[in-house]
Amino acid sequence: MSRLKLYIGVFVTLVLFNSCVDQIDFPLNRGVEKLIVFGQLNNLDEDKFVMLSETTSADREPLFSGQYLVLNDLPRPVTTANVFVVNTQNQRFSLNQVEPGKYMLPRSVQIREDVGYFVEIQIEGKTYRSEPEQMPAAVGTDEVSYEFSRGVFDNDPDRAFISIISDVTLPDSDNPYYLRWDVDEAYYWNLTFFPNPFNRAPPDCYVFGFPDPERLPLFSGESVRAGVNSSSQLLAQRIVDESFLSRHYFNVRQVSISRDAFRYWSRVKDLVNNTGSVFDIPPAPVRGNVQNSANPDEVVLGYFEVARISQERIYTTRADVPFFISEVCTYSPERPITDYPVTCLRCSEFPNSTNDTPHWWFDQ
Missing domain, CATH: 2.60.40 (Immunoglobulin-like)
Structure with a gap:
């Protein structure tokens, strides 16, 4: 077992960006790369995003920093995916990659409150889907x-x-x-x-x-x-x-979220325990709501949620x-x-x- 330092972008408000924060270590077998999915649909008039990355493996090629090659354990963006948001009325909306690993659903797509939504991700012949969620009815x-x-x-x-x-x-x-x-x-x-x-x-x-x-x-x-x-x-x-x-x-x-999303973030909070950062969560034991359609046993990290927001x-x-x-x-x-x-x-x-x-x- 080696130690993996993860930086994971959570559902960022108003703007999406990476944060310079302290990292925490968590034991994780790096032998198999793991897909990380984070995204949110909400009621606000704004662009929506799905962030895709993957954990590094022991045999990963080093990165070129601009001057020299470096080895690191940070997740790397997934740039070869086709990403769709689908609702339970079989409406499909394609997301465009606007930055490496950052896929955007434009604000022109209206999120309905009476149907459920899920994300569908196609990567190198594999299909991943989240469990459908419907927008909560109330927020404070x-x-x-x-x-x-x-x-x-x-x-x-x-x-x-x-x-x-x-x-x-x-x-x-x-x-x-x-x-x-x-x-x-x-x-x-x-x-x-x-x-x-x-x-x-x-x-x-x-x-x-x-x-x-x-x-x-x-x-x-x-x-x-x-x-x-x-x-x-x-x-x-x-x-x-x-x-x-x-x-x-x-x-x-x-952010008003589903019971399943609340349980997911509660588990994350228990792991962080106010000693690290929720942007550096050790997600190995915290499986979210996305899975490989052909192989449900594959570990997929992160969460795709549908939320109602007041700001x-x-x-x-x-x-x-x-x-x-x-x-x-x-x-x-x-x-x-x-x-x-x-x-x-x-x-x-x-x-x-x-x-x-x-x-x-x-x-x-």
């Missing part, structure tokens, strides 16, 4: 707030950090319901403004990430007492750093932060350019960044 709402604190964080006794909290109005439903919260962040990063003859400012820089990838908030309506219609949930915490010098968004999605956003500005934050990118004529962090020079140094303003940035 979030009233999101934040609190700045100073105290123990990541074993540091004196760290400034922010907590993202929701006062939740639970779904108005007589039937059982199951909730998960997904939280991502986006912030504006001030690149260094070096004097130039044209007085041209550096381009805008927006950076995306996950504030608390090791946290997986779940809630089962089966445990709610009669008459209880609200709950308080701690959704995320992260340290206060230079990313709070400008507008810093936290995007919260309350909220909240942001902070520098004026909201009660702590001093040093400015790492401020220009000084005495400071050599080699003394600036590379993230002060180029937005692209952030793995998940863009120069384009998100369409919702000034909605609030």
